[in-house]
Amino acid sequence: MKNKATNTQIIAEHLAKRFDIRNTDFSKADSREYLCDNLIPSDIFVIAGNGAVLETNHGKLFDLSSMSLNCILGQNDPWVNASIQAYIASGRPSFHSTRVGSEIYYEVAELIAKVSGIQNPVVNHRQCNGSDVTELAILAAYQHKDKDRELLVSFRGSYYGQNLTSFIASDLQTQNRFLLTEEPSIYFLDAPDNFLPGSSENLSSNDIKTLDELRTIASKSFAVIIEPIQMSNMVNVCNPSFLKELKTICEKFDIQLIFDDIQTGFGWLGTFSSASFFDVYPNLLAVSKALTAGYGPLSSLVMDKRYKDLPMSTVLKTNGADLRSLVAARAVIERLRGVPKEYIPSDLSTDFRHELEVGLFFSFKNKVEILEQCVQTLKQQCASRLGNMRGCGLIRCVEVIDNHGHPDPETCKKIQEQLLQSGVLVRSVKHGLLFKIPIVITDQELHEAFDIVGSVIRRFS
Numbered sequence: 001m002k003n004k005a006t007n008t009q010i011i012a013e014h015l016a017k018r019f020d021i022r023n024t025d026f027s028k029a030d031s032r033e034y035l036c037d038n039l040i041p042s043d044i045f046v047i048a049g050n051g052a053v054l055e056t057n058h059g060k061l062f063d064l065s066s067m068s069l070n071c072i073l074g075q076n077d078p079w080v081n082a083s084i085q086a087y088i089a090s091g092r093p094s095f096h097s098t099r100v101g102s103e104i105y106y107e108v109a110e111l112i113a114k115v116s117g118i119q120n121p122v123v124n125h126r127q128c129n130g131s132d133v134t135e136l137a138i139l140a141a142y143q144h145k146d147k148d149r150e151l152l153v154s155f156r157g158s159y160y161g162q163n164l165t166s167f168i169a170s171d172l173q174t175q176n177r178f179l180l181t182e183e184p185s186i187y188f189l190d191a192p193d194n195f196l197p198g199s200s201e202n203l204s205s206n207d208i209k210t211l212d213e214l215r216t217i218a219s220k221s222f223a224v225i226i227e228p229i230q231m232s233n234m235v236n237v238c239n240p241s242f243l244k245e246l247k248t249i250c251e252k253f254d255i256q257l258i259f260d261d262i263q264t265g266f267g268w269l270g271t272f273s274s275a276s277f278f279d280v281y282p283n284l285l286a287v288s289k290a291l292t293a294g295y296g297p298l299s300s301l302v303m304d305k306r307y308k309d310l311p312m313s314t315v316l317k318t319n320g321a322d323l324r325s326l327v328a329a330r331a332v333i334e335r336l337r338g339v340p341k342e343y344i345p346s347d348l349s350t351d352f353r354h355e356l357e358v359g360l361f362f363s364f365k366n367k368v369e370i371l372e373q374c375v376q377t378l379k380q381q382c383a384s385r386l387g388n389m390r391g392c393g394l395i396r397c398v399e400v401i402d403n404h405g406h407p408d409p410e411t412c413k414k415i416q417e418q419l420l421q422s423g424v425l426v427r428s429v430k431h432g433l434l435f436k437i438p439i440v441i442t443d444q445e446l447h448e449a450f451d452i453v454g455s456v457i458r459r460f461s
Contacts, residue, residue, distance in 0.1 A: 009089060019047045026057065041442075042420060045287045049075025050100045050266040052441035057424070062449035064435045065427045072267040073335060074438035080295055080357060083331035084324055095322055098126075106327045111333050116285055116302040117276035118440035125329075126309065130262035130288035131161025137284040137404040138165055138225065141256040145222030150185045153214065153224040153255075157191040157233030160225065160260055169225060172232055177284040187217055191230060195239040197392045211249060218253035225258040228274040232238035234432045235390040235397035247315040257282040262299075266290035267336055267439050269393035270364040273302075277393070283307075293332045296320075296325030336360050336439075360439050368393060370443050375435070382457040385411070390432075394439060397432040409429035411460055418459070424452045 017023065024047050032040050048055040051074040052063050066072060073080060093102055109123040126134065138152065144349070152169060159173060161167040167173045168184045178185075184414055190213075192203045203211075206372035214224070228243060230236040250257040261274050265287040269277040282305065288299035334340070338359035348356070355362075373397050379386050387399035387407075409431040416428040427434035435454075437446070 006081050016221065021055075033402075043421065045294045051075060051077075052438045052445050056177045058421070060423055061092045061420075061454070062424045062445060062448055062451075063441075064437050066290075066424050066436045066438050067294060067425075070289045071091075071294040073293040073332065076195070077293065077331075077440065078337060078352075079335050079339065080293060080328055080331040082198050085180065087324065087327045093323055095324075102323065103153075104323055104326045104330065106456070108329050111330060112287070112300050112302060115272040115333060115337070116287075117271070117273050118281050118285060118302050118304075120305060120310045121302045122305050123300055123302050124327070125298060125323060127297050128299050129297060130299055131163040131166045131176075131258075133301050134169075134225075134258075134260050134262065135163055135165040135289055136188035136301050136305075136310075137258045137260075137286045138169060140284060140303060140310055141223035141258060144256065144306060145311065146254075149220055149222040151187050151217060151221040152185060152187060153187050153217070153221050155191050155226055155232050158188075158225075158227060159230070159232035161262070162413070165195040171223045181367070187221070188258050189213055191233060191236055192242045194390055195237045195242075196233075196390075197237070201239055201241040203239065203241050203245065211242070211245055212394065214246070214249055216250065216252075218255060218324075221253070223258055224250055225254040225260060227260045227263065228278055229264050229392075229395065230278075230375055231263040231395075231434070231457060232428055232429055234399070235395055235434065236378050237390060237392055238278070240278045240280065240291075247280050253457060256284065258284045258286065260286050262286060262288045262312050264393075264395070266293075266332060267360075268436065270361055270368070270393055272336070274332070291332065292325050292328040295332075296322055298322065298329055300326035338362075362401075364393075364439070367439065367441075369447055371437060372395065374446055376451055378454050378457070380455045382461065384461045385457050391435075394437050395428065398435075400431050400433060415457055415460060419453060421457050422452050424449050424456075426453070 026045055026431060027047055036280045045057040046054050054061040054063060063074065096102060106442070109125060112125065112211065113121050113123050113294050154171065158169045158171045160170045164179065167177045168186060171188055178452040190206065190210050192210065193206050199318055199321045228238050230410065236438065241343065247257055259275055264274040266272055267290050273285060273287065275281045282306050285302040286299070287302065291300060292298045335433060337357055339356045344353055344356050371394060375389055379389060379398065384403070385400060387401040387405065400408050400415060402408040402411065412428050412431045412433060415433065419426055
């Protein structure tokens with residue numbers, strides 16, 4: 001094992017020149033012909049990345065959407081990078097089937113279980129994306145349903161991913177369904193009204209109506225699946241009271257409650273799960289994306305022990321244990337809540353050593369306050385083009401409106417495209433600009449990026 005590890009180090013040193021950013025081969029962009037049309041990027045060519053900033057052929061690019069909503073730690077986080085490098089150099093297994101175990105395999109399952117907030121859960125982690133683990137959550141609920149219950153309850157404005165089950169359960173994906181000869185047993189309730197953090201938690205009349213409607217179909221329903229924050233529905237935030245009453249109904253009628261936490265778990269809300277943030281705990285919690293901060297494919301289903309006996313055909317996936325992704329997940333958890341002192345080198349700078357020790361959640365509140373200031377200033381400066389703001393934690397969505405105050409998705413898309421050319425990466429959803437910032441972004445970077453956002457939007461005023 002030692003010789004193999006040594007060989008890896010020798011080869012890595014030899015290949016250093018190959019990956020030296022000074023040797024970036026821009027002619028590789030000519031290989032676009034080998035990509036599907038919908039995968040061809042813009043003319044921006046990324047060279048390097050550090051935190052929330054990327055170096056490109058056009059200059060600096062501020063990442064205000066965490067690279068398509070994945071990278072809670074931005075680019076090249078030193079703790080995650082070092083953890084993966086040390087693991088690879090150790091000679092430990094890089095991958096193994098779930099038919100055998102290893103130290104990191106068991107350790108990460110325990111860590112995820114403990115930080116999820118769910119009491120005494122079991123964990124199924126696997127090398128897959130968010131769509132797959134959401135599908136597994138629905139399957140787990142279906143396997144434990146009463147025989148006379150066939151209805152899965154979902155919500156308008158929902159988006160659970162890009163596989164067949166997700167197409168069936170997602171309101172925003174119904175047009176992509178295929179291989180279905182009859183209408184699936186899905187019941188869509190109206191989306192909960194958007195909740196503004198800090199406002200009254202009294203239920204709106206629409207939310208009361210939605211919950212009453214659920215009661216009328218409760219005896220036919222085996223599960224309810226919900227995104228506590230509907231990211232693809234203009235960052236629609238559920239009222240905590242709605243989620244609490246939803247759980248009460250599910251418990252009363254023995255309906256299994258599923259939280260799709262793919263977009264909101266592991267950092268975005270200052271907690272490891274939306275369940276902890278809202279203080280409402282489902283039977284099944286699906287997490288992915290920020291779980292590895294973009295360092296590898298990994299999803300996890302955290303669930304009541306009643307689901308421990310999931311069908312073998314769905315649990316024992318041979319690609320269930322990419323050890324490098326598991327190492328990344330452990331490093332992400334440590335980075336957020338604090339690294340054990342014995343693993344922190346003494347020769348690091350005092351500030352960074354302190355940051356590692358206390359964890360990034362320590363300064364989360366201050367980061368949110370700076371983001372809020374930036375967004376509010378943006379709204380004031382661009383009042384003629386920006387409408388309501390939604391979101392919480394590190395997630396915000398600002399509506400783009402026309403001169404009459406109506407939603408303007410066309411201009412929203414143009415603003416997003418112009419921002420990319422001007423050095424800021426954001427997402428657009430419907431008629432909203434979506435900001436989902438890396439937790440490592442500095443205050444200066446945040447202000448500088450939002451100055452660019454404001455200057456671009458004012459061009460459309």
